[in-house]
Amino acid sequence: EVQLVESGGGLVQAGGSLRLSCAASGFTIDDYAIGWFRQAPGKEREGVSAISNSDGSTYYVASVKGRFTISSDNAKNTVYLQMNSLKSEDTAVYYCAAAKGPLSSWLYGNFEVWGQGTLVTVSS
Secondary structure, three states, X not given: OOEEEEEOOEEEEOOOOEEEEEEEEOOOHHHEEEEEEEEOOOOOOEEEEEEEOXXXXXXXXXXXOOOEEEEEEOOOOEXXXXXXXXXHHXXXXXXXXXXXXXXXXXXXXXXXXXXXXXXXXXXX
16 A cells, blocks of 8 residues: 655644654655645645655755755655754644655645644644
8 A cells, every 4th residue: 555654743842843754655755755744723735845855855945944854764765854943833734745756746746645644733
């Protein structure tokens, strides 16, 4: 079965850190761009960060630049999102999604696989 499984969400105080994991199964991430969306209550879904596993190029939304770092471990078929200096406005359900091809494929929304989401709550 082709799937993405997120983990690592939880409750953290403002200024703290969390690391999210997105584990792929049923396919190898080598030829995919994988990234994270988030959706807060009453807000639209927002693309947060993505990485191309073919050339290592990355994307970050402006609000997380300098605080979040995306990385991948192709041997573990897993993508990570290290989130530092968390703010209350980072509170959301975080989903990972995979698009085959380069980073532009992900940015254009050509998703083939979605995860079920993991909740991140940042208390102020």
